[in-house]
Amino acid sequence: MDRITLPPGEPIPMTTRRTRWQQAGQSGNFGKRFAELIAAGEDVDGEARLADTLLRRGARVLDAGAGMGRVTAALLRQGHDVVAIEPDEALVRQARETYPGLPIEERDILGLRPDDGPFDLVVCVGNVLIFLAEGTERRALGAMRDVLGENGRILVGFHLQDPPPHARNYTPAEFEADLTAAGLRVDLRAGTYQLHPANDAYGVWILSRA
Secondary structure, three states, X not given: OOOOOOOOOOOOOOXXXXXXXXXXXXXXXXXXXXXXXHHOOOOOOHHHHHHHHOOOOOOEEEEEOOOOOHHHHHHHHOOOEEXXXXXXXXXXXXXXXXXXXXXXXXXXXXXOOHHHOOEEEEEEOXXXXXXXXXXXXXXXXXXXXXXXXXXXXXXXXXXXXXOOOOOOOOOHHHHHHHHXXXXXXXXXXXXXXXXXXXXXXXXXXXXXXX
């Protein structure tokens, strides 16, 4: 666990550690699976629908760990100004193939700087936080905090039980301790993106600056 608390505005150092996602080595399968679901007309927009309810029309959004771009694409269709970042080259390529013209950058959360903002909302869903490199969770949360605009919020979601292979088992208590240390507070915790009550299987949080 990363025990370093960075003050607001402090530059976020990069890490050379391999992420848990890199250790899993399944980016191609992940992108292919979602591309097939989209081609089959399946509903893959649950996270984006919740994100949209948190925003005024034409809001500026950062999709942090955008994967193959499904959340970004859905929010663009709703008229928002969205920037997507994703460090996995294969997923960036898949995003561009599935959604031609999608505004996605091959970039890591830890590379964010305050002047990349301000954003009305940062979306960090789909288990992104539990696939980070070990010990970088607080730094990633701090980086997302630093690009928030006035009244900006962060939407986070990940599995609490039975996480994917190589992903971290991140308990709510550990996560909330880390977000507090990163200068954030919990505005809402739920168990699904439809805002069912909090449970032990999946965690959804809406955060803002402390």
